[in-house]
Amino acid sequence: MKPIPPDSVGLVTPARLRFAEPLALASGGVLADYEIVYETYGTLNAEASNAVLVCHALSGSHHVAGYHSADDKRPGWWEHHVGPGKSLDTTKFFVVACNNLGSCFGSTGPASINPASGRAYGPEFPMVTVGDWVASQARLADRLGIRRWAAVVGGSLGGMQALQWAIDYPERVAHAVIIAAAPKLTAQNIAFNEVARQAILTDPDFYEGRFYDHATEPRRGLRIARMLGHITYLSDDIMREKFGRGLRGGKLNFDYQVAFEVESYLRHQADSFVGRFDANTYLLMTKALDYFDPAGAADGDLAKALAPVKADTLVVAFTSDWRFAPARSREIVKALHDNDLNVSYAEIKASHGHDAFLMRIPRYVDIFTAYMDRVFAGLSS
Amino acid sequence: MKPIPPDSVGLVTPARLRFAEPLALASGGVLADYEIVYETYGTLNAEASNAVLVCHALSGSHHVAGYHSADDKRPGWWEHHVGPGKSLDTTKFFVVACNNLGSCFGSTGPASINPASGRAYGPEFPMVTVGDWVASQARLADRLGIRRWAAVVGGSLGGMQALQWAIDYPERVAHAVIIAAAPKLTAQNIAFNEVARQAILTDPDFYEGRFYDHATEPRRGLRIARMLGHITYLSDDIMREKFGRGLRGGKLNFDYQVAFEVESYLRHQADSFVGRFDANTYLLMTKALDYFDPAGAADGDLAKALAPVKADTLVVAFTSDWRFAPARSREIVKALHDNDLNVSYAEIKASHGHDAFLMRIPRYVDIFTAYMDRVFAGLSS
Numbered sequence: 001m002k003p004i005p006p007d008s009v010g011l012v013t014p015a016r017l018r019f020a021e022p023l024a025l026a027s028g029g030v031l032a033d034y035e036i037v038y039e040t041y042g043t044l045n046a047e048a049s050n051a052v053l054v055c056h057a058l059s060g061s062h063h064v065a066g067y068h069s070a071d072d073k074r075p076g077w078w079e080h081h082v083g084p085g086k087s088l089d090t091t092k093f094f095v096v097a098c099n100n101l102g103s104c105f106g107s108t109g110p111a112s113i114n115p116a117s118g119r120a121y122g123p124e125f126p127m128v129t130v131g132d133w134v135a136s137q138a139r140l141a142d143r144l145g146i147r148r149w150a151a152v153v154g155g156s157l158g159g160m161q162a163l164q165w166a167i168d169y170p171e172r173v174a175h176a177v178i179i180a181a182a183p184k185l186t187a188q189n190i191a192f193n194e195v196a197r198q199a200i201l202t203d204p205d206f207y208e209g210r211f212y213d214h215a216t217e218p219r220r221g222l223r224i225a226r227m228l229g230h231i232t233y234l235s236d237d238i239m240r241e242k243f244g245r246g247l248r249g250g251k252l253n254f255d256y257q258v259a260f261e262v263e264s265y266l267r268h269q270a271d272s273f274v275g276r277f278d279a280n281t282y283l284l285m286t287k288a289l290d291y292f293d294p295a296g297a298a299d300g301d302l303a304k305a306l307a308p309v310k311a312d313t314l315v316v317a318f319t320s321d322w323r324f325a326p327a328r329s330r331e332i333v334k335a336l337h338d339n340d341l342n343v344s345y346a347e348i349k350a351s352h353g354h355d356a357f358l359m360r361i362p363r364y365v366d367i368f369t370a371y372m373d374r375v376f377a378g379l380s381s
Numbered sequence: 382m383k384p385i386p387p388d389s390v391g392l393v394t395p396a397r398l399r400f401a402e403p404l405a406l407a408s409g410g411v412l413a414d415y416e417i418v419y420e421t422y423g424t425l426n427a428e429a430s431n432a433v434l435v436c437h438a439l440s441g442s443h444h445v446a447g448y449h450s451a452d453d454k455r456p457g458w459w460e461h462h463v464g465p466g467k468s469l470d471t472t473k474f475f476v477v478a479c480n481n482l483g484s485c486f487g488s489t490g491p492a493s494i495n496p497a498s499g500r501a502y503g504p505e506f507p508m509v510t511v512g513d514w515v516a517s518q519a520r521l522a523d524r525l526g527i528r529r530w531a532a533v534v535g536g537s538l539g540g541m542q543a544l545q546w547a548i549d550y551p552e553r554v555a556h557a558v559i560i561a562a563a564p565k566l567t568a569q570n571i572a573f574n575e576v577a578r579q580a581i582l583t584d585p586d587f588y589e590g591r592f593y594d595h596a597t598e599p600r601r602g603l604r605i606a607r608m609l610g611h612i613t614y615l616s617d618d619i620m621r622e623k624f625g626r627g628l629r630g631g632k633l634n635f636d637y638q639v640a641f642e643v644e645s646y647l648r649h650q651a652d653s654f655v656g657r658f659d660a661n662t663y664l665l666m667t668k669a670l671d672y673f674d675p676a677g678a679a680d681g682d683l684a685k686a687l688a689p690v691k692a693d694t695l696v697v698a699f700t701s702d703w704r705f706a707p708a709r710s711r712e713i714v715k716a717l718h719d720n721d722l723n724v725s726y727a728e729i730k731a732s733h734g735h736d737a738f739l740m741r742i743p744r745y746v747d748i749f750t751a752y753m754d755r756v757f758a759g760l761s762s
Binding site for chain 2: 220236260
């Protein structure tokens with residue numbers, strides 16, 4: 001393999017913690033006992049004041065940066081932004097990232113064995129909300145000796161967790177960094193999620209969520225869900241840039257094999273997703289997105305919902321993001337302003353669509369880094 | 382039933398014509414023998430100069446206006462625009478609409494019996510292009526004694542046919558009315574079509590297109606395709622207007638039953654589509670859309686591709702249409718202008734998205750009617 005770049009956190013090893021105390025969930029369900037897998041990068045200072053929590057999005061995990069082995073083809077999903085000298089500078093901050101409950105990368109989820117039955121949870125795994133995740137992350141913080149985060153940071157569904165943290169634990173969040181997020185989903189967002197879910201739920205290999213017992217998985221449904229997801233992650237412009245109307249074989253084939261480059265891309269994305277992502281997790285994650293609506297509990301008034309917040313906030317949006325458009329980020333900014341909070345807002349010109357939050361875009365890097373420098377400067381003050 | 386409104390063409394009966402002469406297709410395939418189902422409204426004048434062809438979109442048919450029986454719950458799909466006193470005024474014009482080859486409402490298509498084999502065509506039905514349809518419509522015109530259309534009119538995929546008519550038969554088209562169309566699909570448009578196709582193609586009940594022989598159909602795939610289609614037909618705004626984040630039962634149910642109103646809408650649309658639409662037709666129609674690209678044969682130069690056109694043209698786009706956005710219509714307008722042709726362009730403010738072309742929107746009706754009045758005035762000059 002090629003050598004690990006010097007601005008990477010390098011080889012990292014996930015850690016695991018068991019929580020034997022029951023976690024009561026928004027749905028009314030309870031997780032009696034669960035495990036959380038997490039990674040940390042950097043060193044927690046003596047005052048435990050330099051910890052930053054990174055929250056992941058739908059298909060993300062605790063593996064945010066670095067490599068699990070020297071043979072790893074790819075680093076963690078936010079390698080562009082986490083490491084020595086990067087926006088989340090691991091020479092300054094102690095960065096923590098966990099895999100959310102219900103996900104499929106090591107923390108307790110639908111594919112885990114339910115101790116009550118001795119078989120995989122499957123459909124018995126309770127629905128989890130953004131608020132549930134934040135509560136479970138707070139317990140993780142307790143175990144790690146982190147009373148207060150210097151910052152809670154996330155993109156997309158991860159940004160929703162950062163916002164929820166600031167609402168639910170105002171004393172424990174100094175700064176929230178909310179990137180490419182929205183205060184709630186639109187009807188169109190929910191509609192896309194519903195089509196993805198229907199594809200999975202109606203796949204004959206879904207077996208009402210018990211596919212583990214049948215040694216199969218709803219590959220067809222998960223493929224459709226992932227293809228659809230990718231359309232919403234990219235802008236029309238970047239699709240044109242990347243694929244245009246390019247023909248795979250140079251000419252029309254008049255059959256249902258791949259004709260256009262974009263079809264090849266989608267099929268590849270879909271095929272590589274199947275086998276590494278759990279269909280029940282996909283269902284749970286999309287429901288957590290649909291249900292996220294802090295204003296819902298405050299008569300639809302987002303400013304009222306954000307009244308408990310004390311954190312300073314950086315909100316970042318990307319011009320070509322049509323999944324969570326800049327206008328949605330500005331709703332958050334306005335509601336924070338209405339509460340006389342310190343808010344920085346950056347609307348980054350980018351053609352990449354929603355996926356821009358994963359990219360290394362110079363202006364995005366500059367603003368994110370400058371903000372985190374301020375966070376760090378504030379630690380000693 | 383309630384009485385048929387006086388501005389309807391009333392009770393109509395489809396007609397059918399058999400074409401025994403082989404039709405050579407763009408794919409290299411040949412249809413040796415086929416039937417076309419069509420409807421006509423109004424009266425062809427002595428000079429046969431007042432005929433208007435209406436071309437249908439993906440899921441449309443020859444049943445454009447009126448009722449098939451006194452018990453019909455719904456009139457034809459363009460009842461708002463075709464009838465006595467309407468934009469396509471049937472007291473003035475002889476309106477013709479056929480079901481396209483490959484469709485499933487009576488013209489020869491994948492569910493028809495292949496005379497060569499004695500069983501349903503299924504996957505043996507050749508792929509058809511917009512150009513193939515236009516050629517078959519020209520033969521229909523010949524049979525009906527229509528040498529030259531006063532206008533060829535269509536929305537969406539129907540608008541593409543109107544444009545293709547003007548290119549392929551410049552002497553036979555006096556006016557083209559191209560509504561909510563595009564000169565070709567974007568990568569994103571193709572991507573949505575591909576997800577829909579994959580849902581159908583991977584449905585175990587698809588049987589490689591031979592589901593007729595198994596007395597079943599790929600319901601699951603067709604449902605997903607239709608739900609996805611509906612998302613792209615509506616704007617984000619109209620979805621918000623119609624559904625917002627309304628909860629079906631007033632509260633979150635924490636399961637995968639319908640939670641939000643928009644989910645209920647999509648499932649209903651999907652369920653009512655299955656059983657009345659053929660999955661092989663869905664595949665063919667989306668491919669005809671993907672392949673449409675008149676500029677492709679002219680080095681990507683749309684103006685060059687439109688050089689043969691002689692028709693005057695009305696191009697109509699709707700502000701909230703993100704499937705075929707106004708910018709796409711303006712590409713057509715520009716290319717027609719570049720050829721020094723007479724073009725009228727109207728960008729109608731409407732929140733309905735792509736579906737607006739089916740609606741009765743006052744400004745749209747006014748512009749369409751005024752244009753058709755001009756077409757009619759030109760007949761006697």
